[in-house]
Amino acid sequence: MIEFFRNPARTAKPREAGLTHILDKGMSLSEAEGMIEVAGDYVDIVKFGWATAAVIGNLEKKIALFHEAQIPICCGGSFFELAFMKGRVDEYVAFLKHYDFKIVEVSDGVIQIEAAEKLRYIEQLAKDFTVLSEVGSKDANVVVAPSRWVKGIKEELAAGAWKVVAEGRESGTVGLYRGTGEIRTGLIEEIETQIDASRILFEAPQKAQQVWLIEHFGLNVNLGNIPPQEVISVETLRQGLRGDTLGR
Amino acid sequence: MIEFFRNPARTAKPREAGLTHILDKGMSLSEAEGMIEVAGDYVDIVKFGWATAAVIGNLEKKIALFHEAQIPICCGGSFFELAFMKGRVDEYVAFLKHYDFKIVEVSDGVIQIEAAEKLRYIEQLAKDFTVLSEVGSKDANVVVAPSRWVKGIKEELAAGAWKVVAEGRESGTVGLYRGTGEIRTGLIEEIETQIDASRILFEAPQKAQQVWLIEHFGLNVNLGNIPPQEVISVETLRQGLRGDTLGR
Amino acid sequence: MIEFFRNPARTAKPREAGLTHILDKGMSLSEAEGMIEVAGDYVDIVKFGWATAAVIGNLEKKIALFHEAQIPICCGGSFFELAFMKGRVDEYVAFLKHYDFKIVEVSDGVIQIEAAEKLRYIEQLAKDFTVLSEVGSKDANVVVAPSRWVKGIKEELAAGAWKVVAEGRESGTVGLYRGTGEIRTGLIEEIETQIDASRILFEAPQKAQQVWLIEHFGLNVNLGNIPPQEVISVETLRQGLRGDTLGR
Known part of the structure; x- marks a missing residue:
């Protein structure tokens, strides 16, 4: 009865733009089912954060649940990095x-x-997988120059990445953001002058970050x-259904 | 066996004072059932936050669940405001x-x-509904003078509001609170000199805010x-069962 | 298939060291079952926080659930303190x-x-229970000197405490920590020079605190x-499966 309050410009599944990508830190089956029940239409990718997949007790059942719901899943980039460190990329794949x-x-x-080696992995994995590559450091003390972000993103897209993930972590205090959570707007503006924003997946765990990105790049x-x-809060921010973006 | 540790001054359902009002940002049925199982005696109103009702995937079942548990529900005030903006108040009602x-x-x-128009809505809706009206801005940059709060609250109660909600948002950083979450104690003291506190519903998402209000106005x-x-934490703070208010 | 990424130095249940102790603020049965499903191997003790046990609606069923899962439970120390204040320790026991x-x-x-009285309770209760005694104040304004921490810990272990809990609260902003969450490293270093760290249970709700303690004392x-x-995040930090400790 109230569907008309929704925004008709919002994309639908399967989405190429307007993705909402979820960080799963160890959801139970009941929680995962609940998320699908409440917000399944708005969940485009579920990431089993970092290498949590190596320890969670419900791995197989959770994979089956998301497969059945036709929600793509991935593991965190840190799991790739760990496998690389240990010389175990083949086993990980x-x-x-x-x-x-x-x-x-x-x-x-x-x-x-090395950049060349990262690009080789992207190129090779893109034969069998949809590749998300990530740029930006997880270390709050490492501030990467905007020109290096742009170069990395361009090269990784050229190597076959579907989207490039711009780092923010669970906290939203590194990469795209200052330690306070404030957005490095100059960095984002430099990126957008050179790269189609629909090819970037912006990590944005904090509401103020989500609002800024939605206002800046649009609801999708x-x-x-x-x-x-x-997820529901984010969806309402996109569709102009929450105070911060109401009616837009 | 340990019920005697509870505080006999605590009101019981259905409450006129001592209300605990919940912000539901998109609970699953399982989470809602869990809340009722753990804390049903202490949940007086569930608000489907802002206009989340327009997008959640479990709307009808969740409404049925709360009806069955005899827990009154409402939508956030932002949904009314959205309907007003869009000229759709009739459909919303x-x-x-x-x-x-x-x-x-x-x-x-x-x-x-306009104040007069808001009062007309309150008066009209009070014929069919229990009305909660809300005062205070969601904008951190807007600081409303205490005298205007008092005037608004008095007028809205006179127009038929059951309780007036004093703004705090999900964050507890606007309205009654400074950007740090600190309580605008002068504002609250001005309000209480002129209005019966049992007619106010104080939004208070942060524990320090809850503790202050309980110590200031009493457990109810x-x-x-x-x-x-x-909810359980709040209930224990009310009843003197948590460190901050222990034994009071 | 990926178990080899786990750290073989990690202890297994039942643990004497490497304990993970959970704060339950009012979990539903479904949430408790979910935690056991996802992370049961890594949950060593569940604490029903402060005196929540006096008000939760699912007390008996939740106790039965944890008993069946062979996960030891306790109530928060504040419940003991409340019983002491009220002259009801016998009923509490x-x-x-x-x-x-x-x-x-x-x-x-x-x-x-008084210290002597606390020690008498520890000694007496140790006849029937495994005793966790706690040192440190919940009041942010009370800073206890390191020498008093050490004295208290030694005496309470001597009186029969299995482990001594070092205060941090739910917030991680008192006791071991400054109001900002920063670790009082000098305090911890003073403690460890005199007491076997495996006898201490460090309250550490914040990730940065967990990382520091794991790096300082080791994964267990x-x-x-x-x-x-x-719980899963903590387990991955211990085992070198998350960015902050990756591959260690």
């Missing part, structure tokens, strides 16, 4: 294939990988690292 | 009646409505925008 | 025995108890007041 993950994230937020901006319990 | 909402919230925290102060997972 | 709690927490974080440090939804 075999694991992803075994469980039919469609997406793999390739990042260098913690470790150092790609937003990542959204906590499961915030 | 029809929606509320169709689903048997007993409570409606009327606010002007985001948009500008009306507290709003409580996160579902904090 | 009878309640714990009736429901087959194996652990009791004895603290003086809110009230004043005892960590307390972990929110249920953070």
